[in-house]
Amino acid sequence: MLKTRLLELRQGVLSKNDQIAERLRERFHSEGVLALNFVSAPGSGKTMLLERVLERLLRDGHRVAVLAGDLETDNDAQRLARTGALVHQIQTHGACHLEAEWVQQHIAEARWDLSDIEFLFIENVGNLVCPSSYDLGEDLRVVLISVTEGEDKPLKYPVLFNSADVAVITKIDLVEAVECDLELMKRNIRAVRPDMRIFETSAKRDIGIQPFVDFLIEERKQRFTFC
Amino acid sequence: MLKTRLLELRQGVLSKNDQIAERLRERFHSEGVLALNFVSAPGSGKTMLLERVLERLLRDGHRVAVLAGDLETDNDAQRLARTGALVHQIQTHGACHLEAEWVQQHIAEARWDLSDIEFLFIENVGNLVCPSSYDLGEDLRVVLISVTEGEDKPLKYPVLFNSADVAVITKIDLVEAVECDLELMKRNIRAVRPDMRIFETSAKRDIGIQPFVDFLIEERKQRFTFC
Numbered sequence: 001m002l003k004t005r006l007l008e009l010r011q012g013v014l015s016k017n018d019q020i021a022e023r024l025r026e027r028f029h030s031e032g033v034l035a036l037n038f039v040s041a042p043g044s045g046k047t048m049l050l051e052r053v054l055e056r057l058l059r060d061g062h063r064v065a066v067l068a069g070d071l072e073t074d075n076d077a078q079r080l081a082r083t084g085a086l087v088h089q090i091q092t093h094g095a096c097h098l099e100a101e102w103v104q105q106h107i108a109e110a111r112w113d114l115s116d117i118e119f120l121f122i123e124n125v126g127n128l129v130c131p132s133s134y135d136l137g138e139d140l141r142v143v144l145i146s147v148t149e150g151e152d153k154p155l156k157y158p159v160l161f162n163s164a165d166v167a168v169i170t171k172i173d174l175v176e177a178v179e180c181d182l183e184l185m186k187r188n189i190r191a192v193r194p195d196m197r198i199f200e201t202s203a204k205r206d207i208g209i210q211p212f213v214d215f216l217i218e219e220r221k222q223r224f225t226f227c
Numbered sequence: 228m229l230k231t232r233l234l235e236l237r238q239g240v241l242s243k244n245d246q247i248a249e250r251l252r253e254r255f256h257s258e259g260v261l262a263l264n265f266v267s268a269p270g271s272g273k274t275m276l277l278e279r280v281l282e283r284l285l286r287d288g289h290r291v292a293v294l295a296g297d298l299e300t301d302n303d304a305q306r307l308a309r310t311g312a313l314v315h316q317i318q319t320h321g322a323c324h325l326e327a328e329w330v331q332q333h334i335a336e337a338r339w340d341l342s343d344i345e346f347l348f349i350e351n352v353g354n355l356v357c358p359s360s361y362d363l364g365e366d367l368r369v370v371l372i373s374v375t376e377g378e379d380k381p382l383k384y385p386v387l388f389n390s391a392d393v394a395v396i397t398k399i400d401l402v403e404a405v406e407c408d409l410e411l412m413k414r415n416i417r418a419v420r421p422d423m424r425i426f427e428t429s430a431k432r433d434i435g436i437q438p439f440v441d442f443l444i445e446e447r448k449q450r451f452t453f454c
Contacts, residue, residue, distance in 0.1 A: 043376025129323035149270025
C-alpha cells in the first residue's frame with residue numbers, strides 16, 4: 001500500500017522534473033548552449049576528464065561553464081575552477097542524483113549569461129543507478145566507465161548505459177595493469193546500447209582527449225549553425 | 228508540497244524497513260549467523276574479494292551463504308557459486324539498493340536452514356549513496372574502496388563510510404600504477420569514521436585476505452560463544 005502510493009508520488013515528482021528539464025532545454029537551445037550531463041560510478045574520472053576537456057576548449061577560445069554536483073565537498077569545483085572556466089557547485093547534501101530544478105536554481109544563483117556560454121557541462125553525482133531517471137535538460141548524456149571497473153558494468157547497469165548518448169572509456173593507460181579486455185567492454189556497452197559512440201581516453205596520460213573535444217565542437221555546430 | 232509528502236512516506240517505508248531488519252537481526256543471532264552487508268561503488272571488487280574469502284572459510288570447514296544483489300544479471304551469483312558456497316541471487320530490476328524485506332523473502336525462497344549457516348554475506352548493489360539508508364539486519368556493514376577510485380571518496384560519500392563498521396581497501400596491487408596515496412585514503416576514511424578498522428587487500432594477488440577472514444571468524448566467536 002505504502003509502496004504503491006510512493007510510486008505514484010515519484011511519478012508525479014519525475015514528470016515535474018521532466019517539465020523543468022524541457023524548459024531548460026528550450027532555453028539552452030535558444031541561447032546556443034550545448035548542455036552535457038556527465039554520469040558515471042564514483043571514481044571513474046569525471047573531474048579529471050573535464051579538466052583536460054575544459055583546458056582545450058578554453059585554449060581554443062570557447063566559452064565554457066560547469067555545474068559540479070557533489071554530495072558534501074567542493075573538491076571537484078575547486079579543481080575545475082583552476083582551468084579558468086566558469087564553475088558553480090551544486091552540493092546535494094546526500095542526494096544520489098541531480099534534478100532539473102537544482103540545475104535551474106544554480107544557473108540563476110551563478111548569474112551566468114547563457115548567451116555567453118557555448119558548452120555547459122553538468123557533472124552528476126557518482127552513481128550508476130539513480131541519475132538515469134532524471135533528465136537535466138541536456139543535449140547529450142555522456143556515460144564514463146573506467147577500465148578498472150570491470151567489463152561487465154554495462155550489463156549490470158543497463159538503464160544508465162541505455163539512456164546515455166555517448167560513452168567515454170577512461171583510464172585506458174591502465175588496461176594492462178588491470179587486465180581489462182577493452183573489446184569485451186565495448187561489446188557489452190553496445191549490447192545494451194547498439195551503435196553507441198565510444199571514446200577511449202586517459203586524462204592522466206593525455207590520450208584520446210582531442211577526438212572527444214572535436215566531437216563536442218562538431219555536435220554543437222550541427223545544432224547551432226547560426227554561430 | 229509533493230516533496231514534503233514524499234519525504235513523510237519515505238520515512239514510513241524506512242521505518243518499516245528498520246522493523247524488518249531488526250527482526251532479521253534477532254533471527255540471525257538466535258541461529259548463530261554472523262550477517263555482513265558489503266557495500267561499495269560499482270567495480271570496486273566486492274565479488275572477487277568474496278570469492279577469496281569464501282574459498283578460505285569453506286576450506287576451513289565453515290558454513291557460508293551469500294545473497295548477491297544485482298540490478299539485472301546473475302554474473303556475480305554464478306561466480307560465487309563456483310566456490311561451493313550456498314548462493315542465492317536478488318535481482319533488483321533497477322532498484323539502487325537492497326531492502327530488508329527482500330533479504331527476508333530471498334532467504335525464505337532459498338529454503339536455507341539458518342542454523343546450518345555461520346556466515347551470511349549480503350552483496351549489496353554497487354552504489355555509494357542509497358544503500359547507506361537501508362539496514363538489512365547485518366551485524367557488520369563492510370565498505371569496500373578500491374585504490375583506483377581516488378583518495379577523496381570517503382569525504383565525498385561520508386554517509387556511507389560513516390555508517391560502515393569496517394573498511395576494506397581493494398586492488399592494493401595497483402597502488403603504484405594509479406599513483407594512489409594509501410595513507411591519505413586511510414586518513415580520509417578515518418576523518419569521516421574515526422578509529423575505523425581498515426584492511427588492505429588484493430584479491431587478484433591474494434594479498435591481505437587471511438587477516439580479514441581471521442577478523443570475521445573472531446567477530447563471530449565474540450558474538451556467539453556457545454558455538
